Amino acid sequence: MIVRIMGEGQVRLADSRLAELDALDDELQAEMENGDGPGFRATLGALLAKVRELGEPLPDDALEPSDLVLPSPDATLEEVRELLSGDGLFPGA
Secondary structure, three states, X not given: OEEEEOOOEEEEOOXXXXXXXXXXXXXXXXXXXXXXXXXXXXXXHHHHHHHHHHOEEOOOOOOOOOOEEEOOOOOOHHHHHHHOOOOOOOOOO
């Protein structure tokens, strides 16, 4: 699976790793629903750090179709709300 972090690039992430991100996705979604800005910032940072840790960066000149697009680290709560579906950032994880 190819994951794009907006403003940073793409990483290849094994599908089997999505379960490791599911708890952070659920937490982020709850913070979005509750309007918890500080919690949102912390969880978004943790989610992106985990994706970077578990994924393998693609070369800057690689243009693979992205299976998932994650917000940039400086995205606002409102911007991320637009990216979320009813399933969160990781549907089916």
